[in-house]
Amino acid sequence: MLIIDSKDCENIDKALKKYKKKYEKSRTLNQLRERQAFIKPSVRHRKKVLKAIYRDQMAAGLLDK
Numbered sequence: 231m232l233i234i235d236s237k238d239c240e241n242i243d244k245a246l247k248k249y250k251k252k253y254e255k256s257r258t259l260n261q262l263r264e265r266q267a268f269i270k271p272s273v274r275h276r277k278k279v280l281k282a283i284y285r286d287q288m289a290a291g292l293l294d295k
Contacts, residue, residue: 232256 232252236245253259287293 232249234245234249234252236248284293
């Protein structure tokens with residue numbers, strides 16, 4: 231549960247903005263999306279390896295984006 235401390239004189243828009251920032255930082259939405267479908271550990275590991283290879287190639291200048 232996210233709790234936002236707001237002052238009495240604070241605008242509701244500012245409080246809502248604080249809530250949204252705190253919500254993004256908590257990564258609640260990402261966790262929800264991950265839990266929607268089961269991903270096998272081998273597939274998860276393979277994606278991680280492919281991302282690392284891609285990052286290395288981008289850093290080396292082998293790929294143009």
